[in-house]
Amino acid sequence: MKKYILVLCLLLLLLSSCQATKTEPACADLGLAVGNALPNGVQLTHVDEDFLETTFDFITKTEDHVLLLDTSDSGTREIGIFKTADGTTTADVEHGIRDYLKSEQEALRSLCALYPTDDLTERLWRYQNATVMTKGAYVAYFVLSQNDTKTAKSAFLGAFND
16 A cells, blocks of 8 residues: 555656746747737738837847837837846836837827828827736737727737636
């Protein structure tokens, strides 16, 4: 009987040590999950590293990142996902994103004053109502319509449950 209990304990120990460790998703995979969940998500395209480096001054504080823009709609749909590098807090990256969103709002506000159009007003509204959220070491922002933002948030958070 003692042998059976010992064998059972060893098997349980072995099974618990074989548990797969959960890896953190790549930002590109998170962006794909969000884009696939959105209507017309195929219109979202990845921007290149040069654009990221000139647009976001905090990019060196990230170990992974993706920025998706809707090129068919004058960039009124935008998704950014950043994973912080070691030694960087999500608050540092979130602050940089909020600065970026603020500068975009100011530029659009000036354009709207000079050339008041529905398209510019819509773009300004989306930047003013952008969502910034964190999950673990990740910071994401969404410049989308209200319904698309709900979908994007759900898809972003859901990607961590897989």
